[in-house]
Amino acid sequence: MYIIGIDIGGMSIKGGVVDGANGTIVCKxxxxxxxxxGIDVLAADTAGLIGALLGKTSLxxxxxxxxxxxxxxxxxxxxxxxxxxxxxxxxxAPIVEKLRKYYDNIPxxxxxxxxxxxxxxxxxxxxxxxxxxxxxxxxxxxxxxxIVDGKLIEGNNSAGAEGGHMVIRVGGAVCTCGRRGCFxxxxxxxxxxxxxxxxxxxNKDSLMHKLARERNKISGRTAFxxxxxxxxxxxxxxxxxxxxxxxGIVNLANIFRPDVVLIGGGVSNEGDALILPLQEFxxxxxxxxxxxxxxxxxxxxxxxxxxxxFGAASLIVSSVK
Numbered sequence: 363m364y365i366i367g368i369d370i371g372g373m374s375i376k377g378g379v380v381d382g383a384n385g386t387i388v389c390k391x392x393x394x395x396x397x398x399x400g401i402d403v404l405a406a407d408t409a410g411l412i413g414a415l416l417g418k419t420s421l422x423x424x425x426x427x428x429x430x431x432x433x434x435x436x437x438x439x440x441x442x443x444x445x446x447x448x449x450x451x452x453x454x455a456p457i458v459e460k461l462r463k464y465y466d467n468i469p470x471x472x473x474x475x476x477x478x479x480x481x482x483x484x485x486x487x488x489x490x491x492x493x494x495x496x497x498x499x500x501x502x503x504x505x506x507x508x509i510v511d512g513k514l515i516e517g518n519n520s521a522g523a524e525g526g527h528m529v530i531r532v533g534g535a536v537c538t539c540g541r542r543g544c545f546x547x548x549x550x551x552x553x554x555x556x557x558x559x560x561x562x563x564x565n566k567d568s569l570m571h572k573l574a575r576e577r578n579k580i581s582g583r584t585a586f587x588x589x590x591x592x593x594x595x596x597x598x599x600x601x602x603x604x605x606x607x608x609x610g611i612v613n614l615a616n617i618f619r620p621d622v623v624l625i626g627g628g629v630s631n632e633g634d635a636l637i638l639p640l641q642e643f644x645x646x647x648x649x650x651x652x653x654x655x656x657x658x659x660x661x662x663x664x665x666x667x668x669x670x671x672f673g674a675a676s677l678i679v680s681s682v683k
Contacts, residue, residue, distance in 0.1 A: 369670025370433035372502035405460035428469035428678035432478030480507030482673030608643035626663035
């Protein structure tokens with residue numbers, strides 16, 4: 363069973379043909395997201411990417427079981443509309459309807475990208491044995507997917523599970539959603555880059571300057587790399603960032619008490635440098651953890667850079683069991 367999984371992000375649209383029977387990606391490709399161009403351009407670019415994927419595999423659209431799409435923001439999975447996406451600048455956008463102009467006679471399912479990724483971890487990843495999962499993606503924004511007792515929690519009109527927009531600092535930094543102090547404004551990869559730049563401006567002798575010149579950019583990796591080489595300014599950035607992420611995941615753990623919090627997105631590629639201190643933070647601050655309440659594990663999501671593609675494909679395969 364072949365499925366096309368499409369992961370629409372703030373920077374790129376990634377797609378892959380997934381073999382649903384054995385959980386492998388047959389081929390994949392990507393195009394740049396034109397975030398400000400509108401729904402018609404987004405749909406056309408997505409359709410073009412699907413066509414390119416079919417061409418790479420010599421498959422016809424009739425050979426595909428369906429097209430699954432994950433994207434950030436409030437996505438009504440029943441109507442196929444993007445109600446609001448602050449990072450791709452869409453409001454009440456009928457993306458499934460637009461795609462049917464290109465691919466009409468095939469099932470198309472859409473959901474929030476973090477919701478889809480959570481399903482993907484259960485269907486294709488290493489979390490098959492967990493019934494209660496909080497999935498967090500640390501990317502352009504902060505997305506959250508919630509699985510409780512084996513069921514995806516979407517909320518009213520699929521508008522729930524937006525953990526990235528809970529406030530962790532009253533009156534804090536302005537978020538792209540317009541509110542101040544959101545988890546996303548402090549824990550996203552974009553926020554980490556801002557924090558890194560601010561620290562570099564204050565300390566011109568930091569190793570981060572050298573690393574940024576060597577790589578021709580300041581990224582979410584800059585502070586982690588410099589901290590690993592003993593740079594104190596970078597270590598302070600990393601420690602503060604981990605505290606921001608820790609506050610958010612503990613809040614979510616206290617509400618849902620999952621078996622595991624899975625960390626995905628680009629920042630998760632830091633591995634143990636991120637995951638181990640987050641586990642320590644969880645063990646110290648999760649409610650009742652020292653008085654008999656069950657421990658909450660913190661793990662890196664197993665599907666890594668392909669989580670969005672597998673997650674989107676999982677929308678076609680089946681619901682969580």
